[in-house]
Amino acid sequence: MDHLDELEAESIFILREAFAKLDKLAILWSLGKDSNVVLWLCRKAFFGHVPFPVMHVDTERKFPEMYAFRDRYAKEWNLNFIRELCPPIEATDPTLPPAGRSAARKTLGLRAAIEKHGFEGLILGIRRDEEAIRAKERYFSPRDETGQWNLKDQPPEFWNQYMTSFPEGTHVRVHPILHWTELDIWKYTKRENIPLIDLYFSKNGKRYRSLGDKDITSPIESEAADIDAVIAELETTRTPERAGRAMDHEAEDSFERLRAAGYM
Amino acid sequence: MRQDKQDARQLKIVIVGHVDHGKSTLVGRLIHETGALPEGRFEAIKAQSERRGMPFEWAFLMDAIQAERDQGITIDTTQIRFRTERRPYVIIDAPGHKEFLKNMVTGAASAEAALLLIDAHEGVQEQSRRHGYLLSLLGVRQVAVLVNKMDLVGYSADRFGQVAEEYRAYLKGLGVEPSCIIPISAREGDNMTAHSGRMPWYQGPTALQALDGFETLPRPFERPLRMPVQDVYKFDQRRIIAGRIESGSLEVGQEVIFSPSNKTARIRSIEAWQAGTPETVRAGQSVGVTLDEQIFVERGEVMSHVADAPQETNVFKARLFWLGRNALEQGARYTLKLGTLETEVTVEAIERVIDTDDLSAKAATRIERNGAGEVVLRTRRLLALDEHEENPATGRFVLVENHMPVGGGIVSMEGYPDQRHLVTVRSTNITAVGHAVTREARTARNGHKGGVLWFTGLSGAGKSTLALALERELFAKGYLVYVLDGDNVRGGLNKDLGFGPEARAENIRRIGEVAALFADAGFLVISSFISPYRADRERAKEAAGAAFHEIYVKASLEACEDRDPKGLYRRARQGEIAEFTGISSPYEPPEAAELVVPTDELPVEECLGMLMRYVGERFQNTR
Numbered sequence: 001m002d003h004l005d006e007l008e009a010e011s012i013f014i015l016r017e018a019f020a021k022l023d024k025l026a027i028l029w030s031l032g033k034d035s036n037v038v039l040w041l042c043r044k045a046f047f048g049h050v051p052f053p054v055m056h057v058d059t060e061r062k063f064p065e066m067y068a069f070r071d072r073y074a075k076e077w078n079l080n081f082i083r084e085l086c087p088p089i090e091a092t093d094p095t096l097p098p099a100g101r102s103a104a105r106k107t108l109g110l111r112a113a114i115e116k117h118g119f120e121g122l123i124l125g126i127r128r129d130e131e132a133i134r135a136k137e138r139y140f141s142p143r144d145e146t147g148q149w150n151l152k153d154q155p156p157e158f159w160n161q162y163m164t165s166f167p168e169g170t171h172v173r174v175h176p177i178l179h180w181t182e183l184d185i186w187k188y189t190k191r192e193n194i195p196l197i198d199l200y201f202s203k204n205g206k207r208y209r210s211l212g213d214k215d216i217t218s219p220i221e222s223e224a225a226d227i228d229a230v231i232a233e234l235e236t237t238r239t240p241e242r243a244g245r246a247m248d249h250e251a252e253d254s255f256e257r258l259r260a261a262g263y264m
Numbered sequence: 265m266r267q268d269k270q271d272a273r274q275l276k277i278v279i280v281g282h283v284d285h286g287k288s289t290l291v292g293r294l295i296h297e298t299g300a301l302p303e304g305r306f307e308a309i310k311a312q313s314e315r316r317g318m319p320f321e322w323a324f325l326m327d328a329i330q331a332e333r334d335q336g337i338t339i340d341t342t343q344i345r346f347r348t349e350r351r352p353y354v355i356i357d358a359p360g361h362k363e364f365l366k367n368m369v370t371g372a373a374s375a376e377a378a379l380l381l382i383d384a385h386e387g388v389q390e391q392s393r394r395h396g397y398l399l400s401l402l403g404v405r406q407v408a409v410l411v412n413k414m415d416l417v418g419y420s421a422d423r424f425g426q427v428a429e430e431y432r433a434y435l436k437g438l439g440v441e442p443s444c445i446i447p448i449s450a451r452e453g454d455n456m457t458a459h460s461g462r463m464p465w466y467q468g469p470t471a472l473q474a475l476d477g478f479e480t481l482p483r484p485f486e487r488p489l490r491m492p493v494q495d496v497y498k499f500d501q502r503r504i505i506a507g508r509i510e511s512g513s514l515e516v517g518q519e520v521i522f523s524p525s526n527k528t529a530r531i532r533s534i535e536a537w538q539a540g541t542p543e544t545v546r547a548g549q550s551v552g553v554t555l556d557e558q559i560f561v562e563r564g565e566v567m568s569h570v571a572d573a574p575q576e577t578n579v580f581k582a583r584l585f586w587l588g589r590n591a592l593e594q595g596a597r598y599t600l601k602l603g604t605l606e607t608e609v610t611v612e613a614i615e616r617v618i619d620t621d622d623l624s625a626k627a628a629t630r631i632e633r634n635g636a637g638e639v640v641l642r643t644r645r646l647l648a649l650d651e652h653e654e655n656p657a658t659g660r661f662v663l664v665e666n667h668m669p670v671g672g673g674i675v676s677m678e679g680y681p682d683q684r685h686l687v688t689v690r691s692t693n694i695t696a697v698g699h700a701v702t703r704e705a706r707t708a709r710n711g712h713k714g715g716v717l718w719f720t721g722l723s724g725a726g727k728s729t730l731a732l733a734l735e736r737e738l739f740a741k742g743y744l745v746y747v748l749d750g751d752n753v754r755g756g757l758n759k760d761l762g763f764g765p766e767a768r769a770e771n772i773r774r775i776g777e778v779a780a781l782f783a784d785a786g787f788l789v790i791s792s793f794i795s796p797y798r799a800d801r802e803r804a805k806e807a808a809g810a811a812f813h814e815i816y817v818k819a820s821l822e823a824c825e826d827r828d829p830k831g832l833y834r835r836a837r838q839g840e841i842a843e844f845t846g847i848s849s850p851y852e853p854p855e856a857a858e859l860v861v862p863t864d865e866l867p868v869e870e871c872l873g874m875l876m877r878y879v880g881e882r883f884q885n886t887r
Contacts, residue, residue, distance in 0.1 A: 001548050003274065012550035013508045016494045020563055047552060048537045049499040129345065156366035156587060156669050158373030161601050161662040163669060
């Protein structure tokens with residue numbers, strides 16, 4: 001087994017634990033490279049099937065390429081696809097900085113969707129290396145009724161045993177690729193030939209390294225026009241992945257506040 | 265596996281030690297020295313420190329969270345990556361504060377090697393020892409000790425020698441031999457990547473060399489096959505048994521056994537999606553298989569080869585560490601998670617509590633939060649497991665209380681036999697006659713025989729008091745025990761019966777039959793009824809056979825009438841109650857009771873003691 005095989009085996013184990021232990025499970029599909037890998041891993045774990053709903057919480061501000069990608073693969077991969085909308089910006093916490101408010105729409109949309117469908121578990125494609133606060137996450141991360149994440153008192157996880165039962169009213173975020181890096185994602189995407197939105201590849205000297213809403217995501221300077229070039233670029237870069245995500249950088253603690261309130 | 269730089273396997277390391285002994289500083293230094301910092305991070309933290317009017321701290325690199333900086337302690341494990349010439353690393357900055365031991369465990373349990381930091385000035389502290397102890401319990405065998413803050417002790421070789429010797433002796437008590445003990449200053453950069461001119465007396469490995477000296481652990485391919493079943497899928501026409509292979513390897517066509525149901529079948533296929541049709545799979549892989557026979561298999565069972573199957577037992581010893589808010593108590597029940605199996609478990613005994621300061625052991629009835637000890641655990645159902653030494657993945661478990669994982673332990677089967685032979689019914693084509701589960705098997709599982717303790721005696725003799733006290737005591741010791749009395753029988757089973765002589769006889773007959781069934785099911789039944797007629801008691805004895813024990817709860821009529829707890833004798837004397845035993849209808853005392861408990865001569869405690877001894881002698885399983 002090489003490094004990617006080990007990562008894959010671990011993620012499949014986690015997905016199967018979630019499916020065995022959680023009653024109403026869904027996967028959050030953001031259409032980006034990470035959640036595409038998670039979907040792929042689901043099909044590996046469940047032998048070609050995705051045995052739970054695949055939900056897109058839509059801000060309606062994504063790039064057109066993202067919507068085209070979504071509509072195509074929801075059909076092609078035979079997904080049980082659900083689309084939920086986010087509330088207007090006015091519904092968010094006015095004390096957050098502007099891009100933070102934009103990101104907070106997604107949190108509210110997500111919370112409403114969880115309530116509407118009564119999901120007990122939600123699978124998300126976040127990774128520890130993306131961001132310092134995500135680095136603190138657990139594979140199985142419980143949230144209380146209001147979606148709050150209690151960062152300071154998390155359940156221990158060891159010996160492949162996770163917290164898989166919960167008091168009434170709790171839901172759990174499951175993070176099967178928490179231990180992967182950005183580079184792992186790209187190498188795996190290449191090896192498995194997983195489809196990808198081509199905004200990730202350079203056009204006119206710019207490409208998107210991370211995909212979010214149009215208004216709060218900026219492209220980076222890059223000549224990497226295909227997957228090999230992206231991998232080569234990432235092997236030498238020292239710029240953080242989410243540098244183009246405005247909401248992470250407005251204030252020292254803005255991302256932490258978003259996360260505590262239920263942001264992905 | 266290729267061993268060149270790019271493809272060398274990543275090593276997971278953990279950094280532990282007492283609070284403030286410099287873990288975050290070490291990590292900050294390491295990632296800076298190896299060039300792993302994201303661009304701009306060093307500058308951002310420098311600027312942040314200046315804004316706060318503080319000197320630059322390497323630790324700030326790690327402490328990305330507001331709350332952490334305010335409290336000044338690292339709360340949780342964070343994974344940070346860097347790379348040396350030899351290979352990539354992922355480091356887990358484990359916290360040192362006592363309250364956060366569960367986070368240290370979370371980090372260290374997945375580590376292949378550890379750096380343990382000790383402050384040269386403060387010396388070996390409580391957490392230095394506790395973390396060392398936990399590393400050994402968690403199975404982290406590769407440990408390098410870094411004696412940090414040498415700058416604060418004037419780079420003294422003597423001071424280093426003292427600390428190193430003290431800690432080496434402690435680790436020796438755990439059977440752990442550190443790969444090296446290195447004097448460093450993480451803040452000043454001494455002996456981190458190169459030998460420091462300030463400690464010419466030290467010529468051993470640097471911190472980075474110590475890291476590169478560790479080995480990535482080989483997968484346990486050579487151990488017996490173990491695959492805990494995670495699930496059985498039927499998404500299409502295939503019935504796939506899914507799980508991860510924890511040890512050994514598996515080939516198509518091999519015969520396998522599922523424990524503890526002990527069913528066997530052959531592997532028809534190894535299933536995969538977008539990965540061909542493998543013929544062989546090995547430890548570490550998440551797989552799916554189909555079988556040649558449609559046997560019923562479920563989550564929690566362990567798949568192995570027939571020849572080297574895991575042990576089966578419902579009782580075992582364990583060394584465990586405890587993280588729960590409430591102490592672990594003797595007699596308490598928890599949920600046990602072992603592999604993919606979950607079941608209720610009782611702490612039958614706490615054999616000793618370990619003081620991690622000096623590794624001394626003492627007797628106790630509880631293990632406090634962040635403590636460690638040795639216990640005997642008993643489950644209701646049979647478990648498939650291994651001695652931890654022989655197969656760590658199937659020889660360790662987690663305890664859960666109120667949904668929350670609260671402890672972990674490793675299995676020892678020392679002194680307990682494998683129960684596999686007691687329950688194995690290997691042939692699948694024999695029609696069952698009688699019970700498939702024998703009485704012996706139930707006795708072995710429960711740790712005691714089933715039986716009926718038939719209490720008889722006058723009203724007010726103390727039957728109920730003793731029955732309920734005995735039930736409580738036996739239950740605490742892990743017995744399957746249940747009291748049948750007027751309250752739970754008259755309300756349902758015998759609701760249709762009145763209090764005339766025929767109805768009373770029928771009442772006792774039914775109770776006798778029910779008690780016999782309970783006894784057959786492995787329970788110790790305590791029936792608590794006056795049951796005044798010998799003939800009625802004889803019938804009950806016939807129903808239960810040899811399992812029937814007549815217990816005469818003896819008190820004179822005068823004594824009972826004196827006590828008269830419910831005022832019944834008074835009302836009977838006044839003629840308000842017809843046919844009252846001892847007053848207006850007879851009580852026939854037993855002629856040959858197995859035990860006579862004279863409640864009018866002995867205090868309750870002594871009566872209870874008599875009963876407990878009797879039960880211990882007659883019902884405890886003596887293999």
